[in-house]
Amino acid sequence: MIGEAGRGIPTIIEMANYTRLTCSVGSSAMLRQALVQCLAYTRQRKAFGKHLAEHPLMQAVLTDLALETEAAVQLSFHLAHCYDAEDDLSLAWKRIMTPASKFWICKRAVELTGEMMEVFGGNGYVETGIMARIFKEAPVNTIWEGSGNVMCLDVLRAISHDHESIELLFHSFAETASQEPVLQNELQSLFRLFSQSNSHDLQFTARALVSRLVILAQAVLLKQHAPDFVSDAFIQTRYREFHGQVVGMIDPKTVDVEKLLERALASE
Numbered sequence: 072m073i074g075e076a077g078r079g080i081p082t083i084i085e086m087a088n089y090t091r092l093t094c095s096v097g098s099s100a101m102l103r104q105a106l107v108q109c110l111a112y113t114r115q116r117k118a119f120g121k122h123l124a125e126h127p128l129m130q131a132v133l134t135d136l137a138l139e140t141e142a143a144v145q146l147s148f149h150l151a152h153c154y155d156a157e158d159d160l161s162l163a164w165k166r167i168m169t170p171a172s173k174f175w176i177c178k179r180a181v182e183l184t185g186e187m188m189e190v191f192g193g194n195g196y197v198e199t200g201i202m203a204r205i206f207k208e209a210p211v212n213t214i215w216e217g218s219g220n221v222m223c224l225d226v227l228r229a230i231s232h233d234h235e236s237i238e239l240l241f242h243s244f245a246e247t248a249s250q251e252p253v254l255q256n257e258l259q260s261l262f263r264l265f266s267q268s269n270s271h272d273l274q275f276t277a278r279a280l281v282s283r284l285v286i287l288a289q290a291v292l293l294k295q296h297a298p299d300f301v302s303d304a305f306i307q308t309r310y311r312e313f314h315g316q317v318v319g320m321i322d323p324k325t326v327d328v329e330k331l332l333e334r335a336l337a338s339e
């Protein structure tokens with residue numbers, strides 16, 4: 072017996088939560104590894120007369136990838152930190168944000184490792200190279216330990232069993248979110264949506280709600296822990312512009328591309 076008799080599901084859920092956390096950490100690590108490969112590669116590969124990293128359109132792609140990677144790492148490590156604590160807020164993070172992060176970060180890693188493979192051009196597609204290997208590895212984290220839909224349903228289950236936990240979580244975001252009208256509005260709108268009682272509608276929209284919850288949490292964490300040029304760029308690109316259909320939709324007038332790329336991998 073590894074748990075109390077009659078308490079099988081709670082026992083296995085505790086184990087599953089740990090492995091779901093490692094899925095988020097693992098996919099964040101894949102993103103970080105692939106990003107570093109991209110930054111290093113584009114600084115030495117020349118096409119059309121200069122290094123790939125010097126071409127504005129490639130800079131837009133790399134900047135977007137760097138922002139998303141930093142947000143994924145920040146979220147994963149904050150979540151891991153909560154596993155070392157027993158206070159009510161950390162418990163709410165563990166219960167709600169573990170499946171939410173696994174859903175979002177692992178799923179984004181599938182798309183973004185494909186984008187990062189493309190940064191290498193034809194070389195990226197070569198089976199024995201690192202980019203093809205990372206790309207091939209990424210989907211397993213979305214599937215095992217509960218696939219995407221199951222993660223979203225688990226977020227809803229956690230909230231319906233203990234509505235106070237989402238109140239606590241949103242309350243902890245409130246002070247930071249109040250510094251940015253767009254975050255403040257998102258927080259209020261999401262709280263209303265998560266509090267609705269129509270279970271069919273909640274399930275139907277769960278992917279959208281959980282995605283928005285994770286992006287809000289990432290924005291708050293970046294505002295709390297990263298330099299302003301990172302959090303401002305994240306919020307500006309994720310909330311204020313057309314975003315999400317393809318990597319690289321960055322406005323260079325409002326985002327400090329040079330600083331972000333130097334932060335992602337310092338030049339020698």
Ligand SMILES: Cc1cc2nc3c(=O)[nH]c(=O)nc-3n(C[C@H](O)[C@H](O)[C@H](O)COP(=O)(O)OP(=O)(O)OC[C@H]3O[C@@H](n4cnc5c(N)ncnc54)[C@H](O)[C@@H]3O)c2cc1C
Nearest residue numbers: 210211212213214215216217218219220221222223224274
């Ligand atoms: C490489 C690998 C190693 C594994 N190792 C282990 C292991 O060591 N031990 C172990 O126990 N398991 C292991 N698994 C199993 C893994 O955890 C399951 O495959 C995974 O949880 C998905 O469950 P399933 O295959 O039963 O898919 P299903 O439950 O049939 O899901 C199929 C699809 O339906 C969706 N879905 C399911 N329910 C709903 C719903 N209510 N509403 C909407 N959509 C829904 C899912 O999101 C998924 O997209 C492993 C899997 C892989 C790929």
